[in-house]
Amino acid sequence: MFTQNPQTVGIAELTGTYVFDLRTCNRTLAFNRFFWNMIRPEAREAFWTDEEAAMQAAGLNPDEKALVRARDWLGIVQYGVNFFVLEKWARVVKTTNLEVYAIMRGESFEDFMNTRQVPCSR
Numbered sequence: 260m261f262t263q264n265p266q267t268v269g270i271a272e273l274t275g276t277y278v279f280d281l282r283t284c285n286r287t288l289a290f291n292r293f294f295w296n297m298i299r300p301e302a303r304e305a306f307w308t309d310e311e312a313a314m315q316a317a318g319l320n321p322d323e324k325a326l327v328r329a330r331d332w333l334g335i336v337q338y339g340v341n342f343f344v345l346e347k348w349a350r351v352v353k354t355t356n357l358e359v360y361a362i363m364r365g366e367s368f369e370d371f372m373n374t375r376q377v378p379c380s381r
Contacts, residue, residue, distance in 0.1 A: 264280065267280070277339075284339075287338065287340060289317060289319060289323075290323045290339070291339075291344050293314070293348075294340060294347050294348045295344040310327070326338060330352065333362070346359075357372070
C-alpha cells in the first residue's frame with residue numbers, strides 16, 4: 260500500500276516544485292542514467308555521433324526521447340530527472356546552467372539575467 264511521505268505533504272501547492280524521491284528515481288532510472296553517463300567520453304561521443312542510437316541504446320522510451328529531442332529542460336525535470344544529472348547533458352549540448360534556468364522559467368536569457376543581482380556576470 261502506498262503511503263505519502265509526510266515530508267512531502269502539501270508540496271503540490273508549491274508551484275514549480277517537483278519531488279525527486281525513491282519512487283521517482285526508480286520510475287526514471289534509465290532516463291537519469293542516460294544523462295549521468297554523459298560524464299563518460301564514449302557516451303558523449305555516441306550522443307554527438309547519433310542521438311537516436313544513443314537514446315535507443317540507453318533504453319529510453321518514446322516520451323523520454325521526445326523530451327531529449329525537444330531539449331525540453333523543464334519537461335525533463337517534471338518527468339523525474341534529477342537536475343544534477345541533467346547538468347551533465349547541458350554541457351554536452353553546450354548549454355550553460357544559466358541558460359537552462361532561463362528556459363525553465365520561460366524567459367529569454369537576457370530577461371533572466373536582468374533578475375540576477377549581478378546581471379552582467381556570465
